[in-house]
Amino acid sequence: MDLREKVGRRGARLFKDGMLVNLGIGMPTALADYIPEGIQLNFQTENGAIGFGPAPEEGYDNPYLTNAGGSPLTILPGGCYFDSATSFALIRGGHVDATVLGVLEVDEKGNLANYMVPGKLVPGMGGAMDLAIGAKMVVVVTEHCDKTGNPKILKRCKLPLTAKESVHWILSELALMEVTKEGLVLREIAPDTTIEEVRSKTEADLIISADGVETVKYY
Amino acid sequence: MAKVITSDEVAAMVNKGDTIMVGGFLAVGSPETICDALVRRNVKDLSLICNDTGWPDRGAGKLIMNHQFKKVIASHLGTNRETGRQMSNGELEVELNPQGTLIERIRAGGNGVGGFYTPTGVGTLVAEGKEIRIINGREMLLETPLRAKFAFIKAFLGDKYGNLRYQATGRNFNPEMAFAADIVVAEVDNLVDFMDPEDVTTLGVLVDYLVRRGK
Numbered sequence: 001m002d003l004r005e006k007v008g009r010r011g012a013r014l015f016k017d018g019m020l021v022n023l024g025i026g027m028p029t030a031l032a033d034y035i036p037e038g039i040q041l042n043f044q045t046e047n048g049a050i051g052f053g054p055a056p057e058e059g060y061d062n063p064y065l066t067n068a069g070g071s072p073l074t075i076l077p078g079g080c081y082f083d084s085a086t087s088f089a090l091i092r093g094g095h096v097d098a099t100v101l102g103v104l105e106v107d108e109k110g111n112l113a114n115y116m117v118p119g120k121l122v123p124g125m126g127g128a129m130d131l132a133i134g135a136k137m138v139v140v141v142t143e144h145c146d147k148t149g150n151p152k153i154l155k156r157c158k159l160p161l162t163a164k165e166s167v168h169w170i171l172s173e174l175a176l177m178e179v180t181k182e183g184l185v186l187r188e189i190a191p192d193t194t195i196e197e198v199r200s201k202t203e204a205d206l207i208i209s210a211d212g213v214e215t216v217k218y219y
Numbered sequence: 220m221a222k223v224i225t226s227d228e229v230a231a232m233v234n235k236g237d238t239i240m241v242g243g244f245l246a247v248g249s250p251e252t253i254c255d256a257l258v259r260r261n262v263k264d265l266s267l268i269c270n271d272t273g274w275p276d277r278g279a280g281k282l283i284m285n286h287q288f289k290k291v292i293a294s295h296l297g298t299n300r301e302t303g304r305q306m307s308n309g310e311l312e313v314e315l316n317p318q319g320t321l322i323e324r325i326r327a328g329g330n331g332v333g334g335f336y337t338p339t340g341v342g343t344l345v346a347e348g349k350e351i352r353i354i355n356g357r358e359m360l361l362e363t364p365l366r367a368k369f370a371f372i373k374a375f376l377g378d379k380y381g382n383l384r385y386q387a388t389g390r391n392f393n394p395e396m397a398f399a400a401d402i403v404v405a406e407v408d409n410l411v412d413f414m415d416p417e418d419v420t421t422l423g424v425l426v427d428y429l430v431r432r433g434k
Contacts, residue, residue: 047245047391048391049387049388063247064247064387064388064389068244069245081390083393084390084392085322085323088319121303122313123296123303124271124293124315125294125317125345126271126318127294129317129318129320129345130317130319130320134338161343162343
């Protein structure tokens with residue numbers, strides 16, 4: 001099981017039937033591939049559609065129908081289109097039940113940073129700031145450490161923030177963590193790791209609750 | 220009735236230093252024919268209000284490649300590296316707005332509203348220099364309206380009264396921009412005499428000029 005599948009399989013079980021969900025670009029889209037049986041979700045793309053389907057077969061794409069990354073989509077029965085003001089009324093207005101975002105950094109307060117590295121990379125925040133403050137449940141999915149092995153789950157983000165104290169869940173290939181008032185609680189760890197390993201790869205302080213730490217089950 | 224003109228006639232109306240809005244999301248729903256004419260006219264020192272700076276060969280990105288802007292207000296630049304390059308050089312001023320804030324500022328500009336308070340951006344660089352108020356127990360930023368001299372928008376279907384209908388995710392920023400500029404020009408794929416009033420998304424009374432795609 002690769003990182004994408006691990007995150008996708010566990011992350012998809014954070015959803016409840018009927019939720020309106022917006023997935024960020026990149027790793028967050030893995031969750032859509034592993035939706036459990038019996039769970040029906042409404043997916044929003046912030047450029048203006050709910051109820052979209054997979055990419056069309058080659059030669060059948062409509063240049064007017066894409067996702068927020070510009071890739072061609074299809075629309076499913078029951079789907080709808082809308083303008084950007086409506087799209088962000090859904091997002092900012094609290095009508096989106098869950099969003100899943102990738103990050104450069106996330107911290108134990110639930111701060112996240114994912115839109116710029118000063119002096120290097122300034123792609124812009126797009127809809128991420130609105131999603132992070134507006135969605136009822138904010139899930140961050142990430143590699144536990146960056147490519148050079150440095151922790152991405154920090155005591156305090158160093159990069160410019162996308163949103164302050166907004167994240168509810170942090171999911172990596174190693175662990176599922178919940179941001180609470182008391183701090184970052186380690187809820188589950190992958191079968192192939194230990195609490196000690198997770199702690200050694202996490203800069204943030206991890207709280208072990210009285211309920212203990214469960215092992216992730218990949219359905 | 221909206222007057223049907225050519226894209227070159229549209230470009231001739233635009234002068235150095237003007238502020239323009241360009242509809243579209245990563246160039247889906249952008250007026251490509253009008254963008255091409257603006258590149259041909261080569262008018263400089265423009266300010267752009269657009270969701271993003273498109274791609275190097277699509278949408279407002281074509282004007283970026285031709286160095287026609289002195290300022291850009293957008294939510295995303297990632298698909299056109301030239302924007303970032305001009306910004307790092309000091310050649311181009313960029314004001315990044317969260318996408319929901321950007322569309323709401325345009326909406327406020329078009330609706331005659333003096334601004335709005337939003338929680339988006341609190342605790343981030345976006346909040347710098349902005350008034351913060353606590354409303355219903357939550358910190359909010361004051362965001363001000365945006366307007367432009369021109370809005371260049373794109374629709375799948377238009378009628379000679381200027382009524383517009385969009386297709387799929389090509390709608391995006393276009394309907395709000397139609398309210399927020401002094402002169403509104405819509406590029407249309409198809410032009411008919413009139414359409415079913417039930418199908419009208421953008422009201423013809425807002426549209427000053429129509430351009431047929433490719434003309």
